[in-house]
Amino acid sequence: MSEETGSDATEIVQVQHDGAIAIVTLTYPQRRNAFSLRMRETLYAQLYRLMHYEESCRAIVLTGAGNTFCAGGDISEMQTRKLLEYRQRNELPLDIFRLMVEGPKAVVAAVEGFAFGAGLSLAAACDYVVTSSSARYASAFVKVGLLPDTGLYWSLAQRVGGGLARELMLAAREFDGIEAGEIGFANKVVEPGEALTAALKVAQQYAELPSAATALLKAALATGIRTLDDAIEAEVNLQPILRRSREHQEAVSAFMEKRKPLFVAD
Amino acid sequence: MSEKQTVETEPALLIEVTREGPVAIVTLNNPRRRNAMGRQMRQLLRDTMHRLMVDDPQSRAIVLTGAGEHFCAGADISEMTKRTILQSREILAESCVVVREMQAGPKPVVAAVEGVAFGAGLSLAVAADYVVAASTARFCAAFLRVGLMPDTGILWTLPKRIGMARARAMLSLATEIDGNEAAAIDLANEVVEPGAARAKAVEVALSLAALPPLGVALLKESLTNAATTMEGALRAEIDYQPILRRSKDHQAACKAFMEKTEPVFTGE
Amino acid sequence: MSIEQTEKAAGADEIVQVRRVGDVTVVTMNYPERRNAFSMKMRLALIDVFQRLMNDDPDTRAVVLTGAGGHFCAGGDLSEMHASTPPLLELRERIAVGVRLFKLIYTGTKPVVAAVEGACYGAGLSLATACDVVISAETAKYSCAFGKVGLLPDTGILWTLPQKVGGGKARELMLKGDVIDATAAHRIGLVSEVTSSGHALDAAIEAAARFASYPPVTLALLKASLVNAGNSIEDACRLETDLNPLTRQTNDHTEAVKAFMEKRKPVFTGA
Numbered sequence: 001m002s003e004e005t006g007s008d009a010t011e012i013v014q015v016q017h018d019g020a021i022a023i024v025t026l027t028y029p030q031r032r033n034a035f036s037l038r039m040r041e042t043l044y045a046q047l048y049r050l051m052h053y054e055e056s057c058r059a060i061v062l063t064g065a066g067n068t069f070c071a072g073g074d075i076s077e078m079q080t081r082k083l084l085e086y087r088q089r090n091e092l093p094l095d096i097f098r099l100m101v102e103g104p105k106a107v108v109a110a111v112e113g114f115a116f117g118a119g120l121s122l123a124a125a126c127d128y129v130v131t132s133s134s135a136r137y138a139s140a141f142v143k144v145g146l147l148p149d150t151g152l153y154w155s156l157a158q159r160v161g162g163g164l165a166r167e168l169m170l171a172a173r174e175f176d177g178i179e180a181g182e183i184g185f186a187n188k189v190v191e192p193g194e195a196l197t198a199a200l201k202v203a204q205q206y207a208e209l210p211s212a213a214t215a216l217l218k219a220a221l222a223t224g225i226r227t228l229d230d231a232i233e234a235e236v237n238l239q240p241i242l243r244r245s246r247e248h249q250e251a252v253s254a255f256m257e258k259r260k261p262l263f264v265a266d
Numbered sequence: 267m268s269e270k271q272t273v274e275t276e277p278a279l280l281i282e283v284t285r286e287g288p289v290a291i292v293t294l295n296n297p298r299r300r301n302a303m304g305r306q307m308r309q310l311l312r313d314t315m316h317r318l319m320v321d322d323p324q325s326r327a328i329v330l331t332g333a334g335e336h337f338c339a340g341a342d343i344s345e346m347t348k349r350t351i352l353q354s355r356e357i358l359a360e361s362c363v364v365v366r367e368m369q370a371g372p373k374p375v376v377a378a379v380e381g382v383a384f385g386a387g388l389s390l391a392v393a394a395d396y397v398v399a400a401s402t403a404r405f406c407a408a409f410l411r412v413g414l415m416p417d418t419g420i421l422w423t424l425p426k427r428i429g430m431a432r433a434r435a436m437l438s439l440a441t442e443i444d445g446n447e448a449a450a451i452d453l454a455n456e457v458v459e460p461g462a463a464r465a466k467a468v469e470v471a472l473s474l475a476a477l478p479p480l481g482v483a484l485l486k487e488s489l490t491n492a493a494t495t496m497e498g499a500l501r502a503e504i505d506y507q508p509i510l511r512r513s514k515d516h517q518a519a520c521k522a523f524m525e526k527t528e529p530v531f532t533g534e
Numbered sequence: 535m536s537i538e539q540t541e542k543a544a545g546a547d548e549i550v551q552v553r554r555v556g557d558v559t560v561v562t563m564n565y566p567e568r569r570n571a572f573s574m575k576m577r578l579a580l581i582d583v584f585q586r587l588m589n590d591d592p593d594t595r596a597v598v599l600t601g602a603g604g605h606f607c608a609g610g611d612l613s614e615m616h617a618s619t620p621p622l623l624e625l626r627e628r629i630a631v632g633v634r635l636f637k638l639i640y641t642g643t644k645p646v647v648a649a650v651e652g653a654c655y656g657a658g659l660s661l662a663t664a665c666d667v668v669i670s671a672e673t674a675k676y677s678c679a680f681g682k683v684g685l686l687p688d689t690g691i692l693w694t695l696p697q698k699v700g701g702g703k704a705r706e707l708m709l710k711g712d713v714i715d716a717t718a719a720h721r722i723g724l725v726s727e728v729t730s731s732g733h734a735l736d737a738a739i740e741a742a743a744r745f746a747s748y749p750p751v752t753l754a755l756l757k758a759s760l761v762n763a764g765n766s767i768e769d770a771c772r773l774e775t776d777l778n779p780l781t782r783q784t785n786d787h788t789e790a791v792k793a794f795m796e797k798r799k800p801v802f803t804g805a
Contacts, residue, residue: 078782078791086779094771101767106438128435144794145749145787145802147756147778151771157764159431163698164723166760167667170645170753171744183723184429205439210413217415217438221430224766227494228369231422232362239417240354243346248413252346255412263413374709395705426701452722455706474709478684482709485681488692489705496640496761499693500633507686508625511615516684520616523683531684 013042014065015050020058020207021200022050029066035118035150036074040092047096051103058207061199062100062126063110064119072117072140090149093118097151100125102222104215106206110199111177112192116140121150124159124185127206127218130199131177131186138174154224159185210247211265280307281314282333286468288475290318290325297334300382304342305357312364319371326475329467330368330394331378332387340385340408358417361386365393365419370490372483374474378467379403379445380460389418392427392453395486396474398467399445399454406442428453478515479533550579551602552587557595557746558739559587566603571611572657572689574628581635588642592804595746598738599639599665600649601658606674609656612683629688632657636690639664641761643754645745649738650674651731655713660689663698663724666757667741670716670725671734679711699723749786750804 014025024046026033033039050057064070081089100107100122109126117140123129139156141148148156148169157165160183167173180186190198206214220234242248247263254261282293292314294301303311318328332338349357368375368390377394385408391397399405407424409416416424416437425433428451435441449457458466474482484506493499510516514534522529551562561583563570570576587594601607620628639646639661648665654676662668662676678695680687687695687708696704699722707714719725729737745753759773781787785805793800 075791075794078787080788081782083779083783086782087775090775090778094774098767098771127438129431142748142752142756144790145752145784146781147752147759147774149774149778151767151774153759153763153773154767154770159429161429161697161700161723162760162764163663163694165764166697167726169760170666170756171741172748184431187431187435202439209410209439213410213413213415214438217410220415220421221434222767225421225425226765228366228419228422228490231419232359232365234421235362235415235417235419236355236358239358239415240349240351242414243349243354244351245413248346249348251412251414252343255343261413392702395709426696426705428702429700452700452703455702470710477681477709481681481684481686484686485708486705488686489696489701489708493692493696495765496690496693500636500690502692503686503688503690504626504629504633507629507688508622510685511625512619512622513684517616517619519683520612523612524616 011042012036012039013046015046017057018200019204020056021061021203022054022057022059023061023063023196023200024050025063025065026070027065029068031074032068032071032114033064033066033119034071034074035093035122036077040096044092044096044099047099047103051099051105058105058211059203060105060107061110061196061203062107062122063196063199064113066113068113069109069111069115069135070119070122071114072119075144093121093150097121097125097155101151101155102219104211104218106203106214106218108199108203108206110195111135111186112195118150121148121152121155124155125151128188128202129180129186130188130190130195130202131180132192132195133177133189134192135177135180135195136174137176137180137185138172139169140172142170143172210245210251210263212245212247213242216242281310283314283318285324287472288324288326289329289468289471290322290327291329291331291464291468292318293331293333294338295333297332297336299342300336300339301332301334301387302339302342303386304345308361308364312360312367315364315367315371319367319373326373326479327471328373328375329378329464329471330375330390331464331467332380336381337377337379337383337403338387338390339382340387343412361418365389365423368393368395369419369423370487372479372486374471374482374486376467376471376474378463379405379454380463382406384408386418389416389420389423392423393419396456396470397448397454398456398458398463398470399448400460400463401445401457402460403445403448403454403463404442405444405448405453406440407437408440410438410440424453476531478513478519478531480513480515481510484510548579549576550583552583554594555739556743557593558598558742559591559594560598560600560735560739561587562600562602563607564602566605568611569603569605569608569653570601570658572607572609572661573611573614574631577631577635581631581638584635584638584642588638588644594644595750596644596742597646598649598735598742599646599661600735600738601651605652606648606650606654607658607661608653609658632689636660636664640690640694641757643757644750645742645753645757647738647742649734650725651734656680657689660687660691660694663694664690668725669727669729669734669738669741670719671731672716672728673731674716674719674734675713676719676724677711677713678707681709682711749784749790749802751784751786752781755781
C-alpha cells in the first residue's frame with residue numbers, strides 16, 4: 001500500500017505517499033507526539049512542500065504515531081523567556097494553522113488517542129476529522145495558565161459554534177470521540193484503530209475532485225464568511241475563474257455527452 | 267382549496283404564484299427539467315420574491331416549492347457556455363439577490379422540498395427561514411462535481427444551519443443526504459411523509475403569518491445584517507426595540523395578554 | 535465581602551439574593567410570585583451584583599445564576615409594559631440597561647454558570663444564553679417568544695443564541711416562539727448538561743467550582759478574547775500573538791509548569 005519516498009525513520013514528522021494522497025505522521029511517540037519546536041519546524045516545512053510544490057499530492061492525511069494524535073505543547077520546553085521572544089515563537093504555530101486552513105489541498109485528520117491543547121488545534125484546523133470513538137480531546141491550555149493557541153480561537157468556533165467553543169475553552173472540558181461526532185467537531189466516528197483507514201478513503205474522494213474548485217472553495221471558507229455579503233463577495237470573485245477553468249469545461253462537456261468527466265488541472 | 271392567480275402574462279410561467287389566505291406560494295415551474303434554473307427563471311424568481319416582499323399587502327408569509335416531483339435540480343448546465351469574467355460576475359451577483367431577499371426581507375419564507383434539491387436548488391432551500399423536507403428528498407451541493415464552487419449564498423446559509431464542520435464536508439465532497447438525515451443535522455427543520463411537504467409548509471407559513479409583522483421584519487433584518495458581531499447585535503436591539511415597544515401591534519399584544527383575548531395585528 | 539454585604543445576602547426580601555459557597559458566588563433572582571420576571575428593578579439589582587462580583591470581589595472565582603421558587607425567569611414583565619409606554623429616548627435608555635447587564639455577564643472577568651429549573655422564557659432565556667455554561671433540570675422549559683408580542687428578542691440573545699445553537703435553529707426558535715424541553719435544548723446545544731429535577735443548582739455549583747481551580751487571570755483574559763476572536767483568522771491570530779505572551783509571563787503559568795514537572799497539584803495565586 002504505502003511507498004516510503006525518502007522518509008527518514010528518525011524524522012519527527014514522517015511523510016508517506018499513497019497514490020495522490022500524502023500521509024503526514026507526527027512521530028514523537030515517547031512524548032505522545034508533543035508539539036515541540038522541532039516538531040513545529042518540521043511539520044511546517046513538510047506541509048509547505050506538500051501544499052505548494054508536490055504536484056502529485058492531491059490530498060493530505062494528518063495523523064500521529066503510536067496510536068495517539070498529539071498530546072499538546074511540550075511542557076518541558078516552557079521556560080521563562082522575554083516577551084518579544086514569546087511573540088516571535090508564536091509565529092510558527094500560526095503559520096502552520098494558516099497553511100492548513102488557507103492552503104489549496106484538503107487535509108483530513110485521523111485521530112486516535114489524545115488530541116489535547118495544540119493537538120486539538122491541529123485537528124480543528126483540518127477540513128475533515130475522522131476520529132476513533134475512544135479518542136480524547138481537550139482544550140487544556142487554561143489548566144496550565146495559557147490561552148488557546150495555534151488558531152484554536154477560530155478553528156474550534158468554526159467547527160462546533162462559538163457558544164460551545166467558549167465553554168470548552170473556559171472549562172478545559174474533556175470530550176471523547178463519540179461526543180466529538182455529536183457536537184460536530186468530528187465528521188466521522190469509527191472503531192478504535194480504524195481512523196487512518198477511514199481517513200484515507202475520504203482523502204481519496206478529495207483527490208478525485210477537481211483541484212481548482214477544491215482550492216478556491218478552501219480559500220473562500222478561509223475568509224470566514226461571517227455575513228451573507230462575505231459569501232456573495234467570495235463567489236462573485238472566485239466563481240468566474242472556475243467557470244473558465246479546464247476542469248469545469250470538461251465537466252460541462254461530460255454532462256452534455258452523458259459520460260464521466262476526466263479532470264485535468266489548468 | 268387554493269385560488270390559482272397567475273401574476274405574469276407570459277405563456278411560459280417559469281415562476282408561478284398562488285395564494286392561500288395570507289400565504290403566497292412561489293412555485294419553480296420547469297418540471298420537465300426537474301426545475302433546473304436558467305438565467306431567465308432566476309431573474310423571474312428574483313423579481314417575484316422582491317415584489318412579494320415589498321409590494322404585496324395581501325401576503326404575510328411565503329412558501330417556496332417546486333412543480334412536479336422535485337424542488338430544483340440546480341443551475342441549468344446547458345446554459346453554462348463560455349463567458350467573460352465580467353459576464354459571469356454579473357450573472358452571479360444577480361442570482362444572489364433572491365437569497366438576500368429571502369434572508370433579510372420582511373416576510374418569513376418556508377421551503378417545501380420534495381425530490382431533489384441539488385446545487386443552486388440546495389442553496390435556495392437553505393436560504394429559507396424554515397425548511398420542510400419529505401423523507402425521500404435528496405440534498406446535495408453538487409457544485410464541485412462540475413468543477414464549480416458552491417454559490418448562491420450557500421457558503422453562508424448552509425453553515426448557519428448545520429455548522430461549519432458538516433457544511434465544509436458537504437460542500438467540498440458533494441455528498442448527498444436524504445430528508446431524514448437532513449432533519450437529524452438541522453439542515454431541514456422538519457421532515458414529513460413524501461408528498462406532504464407543501465401542505466406542512468403552508469401550515470407553518472400560516473402560523474408565521476399570524477405574528478406581528480413589524481417584529482418579524484426587524485428580526486429577520488437583524489439576524490441577517492446587524493447581528494453578525496456582538497456589538498452589531500446589541501446596537502440592533504437598542505435601535506429597534508424602542509420602535510417595537512411603541513408599535514400598535516405590541517400594545518395590542520399586551521392588552522390581549524392582560525384581558526386574555528386574541529390579538530389582531532395590523533402591521534403598525 | 536463586607537459586613538453590610540453579608541447582611542444584604544442574608545435578606546430574604548431582596549429581589550436578588552447573593553451567597554457564597556467556597557470560591558463560587560450564587561446569584562438568585564428572587565421574585566417568585568412572578569416567576570422572577572425581568573422587571574426594571576430586577577435588572578438594576580442584577581447589574582449592581584454583577585458589577586461588584588466581576589470587578590470588585592477577588593474571592594469570587596466563578597458565579598452561578600439561578601432563580602428562586604422553582605423557576606429561572608419567565609421573561610419580561612408584560613403588565614409593566616402594558617401599564618406604560620415611555621417616550622422613544624427613554625425606551626432606548628431602558629434597553630441599554632439590559633445591554634449593560636448582558637455585557638457584565640458575557641464579557642466579564644469570571645465564568646458564569648446558569649442553573650435552570652422551571653420556566654426559562656424570553657429575557658430569562660437571554661440571561662441563560664449569556665452564561666458560559668447552562669445546566670438544566672430535565673423538567674425545565676425554554677422559549678423565545680418575543681415575536682409573539684411584537685418585540686425583538688433582546689438582552690444580547692440576537693448574538694448569543696445563534697452562537698449556542700447555530701443561526702438556522704436560532705432563527706426558527708425566534709420566529710416560531712415554540713416551547714422546547716430540556717432534552718431538545720440539550721440536543722441543539724443550548725444546554726450542556728441535564729440533571730434530575732431539583733438538582734440543577736448543585737450541578738452548577740460543582741461546575742463553577744471547577745473553574746476556581748484555574749488561574750483567574752487566564753480565565754479573565756480568555757473571556758475577554760472570546761468576544762471577537764472567532765470573527766476572522768486575522769482577529770484570532772492577532773489576539774493570540776498579543777495576549778498569549780502575557781499569560782506566559784504570569785506567576786501562575788510558571789507555577790503550572792513547575793507543578794507539572796514535579797508531578798504535583800499547582801497552587802495558583804492570581805498573579
